[in-house]
Amino acid sequence: MMSTTVDIVPAPLRTVDQHRCAIGKLGITAKARSVPIGDAVGAVLAEDVVADRALPAFDNSAVDGFAVRAADVVGPERLPVRLLVSACSVAGRQPAPLHVRSGESVQVMTGAVVPLGADMVVPVEVTSGFVETFGVEEVTIHSVDxxxxxxxRASDFEVGDVAVRAGTVVTPAQVGVLAALGRTRVLVESAPVVAVLSTGSEIRAVGTELERGECHDVNSAMLVADLLRCGADVHLEPAVADDVNACRAALARCAEVADVIVTTGGISAGTEEVIRLALRGHDVEFVSVAVKPGKPQACGKVEGTPIVCLPGNPVSALVSYELFVRPVIVAASRNPQADRTMRTVRVDGETVPASPIPRVMLGVVDGESAAIIRSHSVGALAHANCVIVIPPSDGGLGPPGEYPAWMLDSVASTRRGTCI
Structure with a gap:
């Protein structure tokens, strides 16, 4: 048993919106990561890609043909015209700069450097055709447009131009631009990494044999499943017993790898609340929020990493997660398709004891009607498909009543995070 005690100082109830605001101020965002350009497709650029070179780097031909001086060929009185073919410019091969003088031309291939002095390339299709001997043979040009x-040069980008802006969803076409600029890697916005930690000496990993008084880690399994569906990457830390040093070590590991830590359990007013004890001295605020279930809450930072601490009861943990954690993770994941569907449901024939604070209760929606699940046990999770918000009242809830609810099974997103 732990002998350490912790002082619990009663504080005024914080509203749901106030606690959401406090969590929002933690700055929960995903860190940008550098990836090979081929792996960036579908990701969001986290930086402006600035051209460090002109693109194209040189004047080049858009067609196969002959580089000429426009003054030698433009005008109907000049056509057809015969010009000496002095040399050939081939893409990727030009040992020395070529020049076009008056009365001459240079045979040129698509993408090849346009010789100095030339300001036009006449397509081979409107000429007498390519020659084989340079400096001797001539070409006849029949028409020009x-x-x-x-x-x-630099008709696409000058040095310093923004080629692709931050916030762009990268497509294969943009990968082509990055390659043209010589970029091999690029910074993209990544999914937030969420570390999940359950506490309690009775908690055992799912799948292990249980002894008397033990239970499986319901909270981690439940939260990880939805975090992945939100598009977050998840670090699942093994559950820790009610041991302060073990809890501190686990929190330190989480802080090293995660953008935000989410814990369950160990934050109530008892004398052996391990999260409370382990976080003494850290910038973490333990509060009571005006909501049932889920009154005990905490948030702050551990070694610079945001942390949100939820109650340990599975129903309280789920409701608290839906209220305080999930919206922040969806925003950090830039995955609005993962938002819950909000709707109004009609609750008939139900009574709820009066409460001066809001109640957030699991329910079952069938069509337009909903039934409240009163139990806070794990069994309540088997049937719940919505969360119903019951406002504070002086009396019981009686029929009929319409209340806001969000649907637990309403996620259209196909993006999934990964366990890391």
Whole structure:
């Protein structure tokens, strides 16, 4: 048994919105990561990609043909015209700069450097055709049009131009731009990494044989399943017993790898609440929130990493997660398709004891009507498909009544995170 005690100082109840605001101020975001450009497809750029070179890097031909001086060929009185073919420019091969003088041309291939002095490339299709002997043979040009067929240096990007902006969802087309600029890697927004930690000496990993007084780690399994569906990556830390040093070590491991830590259990007003004890001295605020279930809550930072601490009862943990954690993770994941569907449901024939604070209760929706699940045991999770918000009241809830609810089975997103 732990001999350490912790002082519990009563504080005014915090509203749900106030606690949401406190969690929002923690700055829960996903860190950008560097990936090979081929792996960036579908990801969101986390940086402006700035051209560090001109693109194209040189004047090049858009067609196969002959580089000429426009003054030698433009004008009907000049056509047809015969020009000496002085040399050939081939893409990727040009040992020395080529020049086009008046009365001459240079045979040029698509993508090859346009010789100095040339300001037009005449397509081979409107000429007498390519030659084999340079400096001797001539080409006859039959017609020209207004197009230069020259891709000018820096016509796509000058040095310093933003080629692809941050926030762009990368497609294979943008990968082509990155490759053209010589980029091999790029920063993209990643999924947030959420570390999940359950506490309690009675908690055992799912699948292990249980002794008397033990139970499986329901909370981790439940939260991890939905975090992955939100698009987050998850680090599942093995559950820790009610041992302060073991809990501190587990929290330190989580802080090293995660963008946010989510714990369950160990935050109530008892003398052996391990999360409370382990987080003494850290910038973590333990509060009572005006909501049932889920009154005890905590949030803050551990070694610079945001942490949100939820109650240990599975129903309380689920309701608290839905209220305080899930919206932040969906936002950090930039995955709005994972948002819950909100709707109004009609509750008939139910009574709920009066409460001066809101109640957030599991329910079962069938069509437009809903029934409240009163139990806070694990069995309640088997049938719940919604969470119903009951406002504070002086009397019981009586029929008929319409109340806001969010649907637990309403997620359209196909994005999934990974366990890391």
């Amino acid at each position: 207004s197009r230069s067929n020259v891709r000018s």
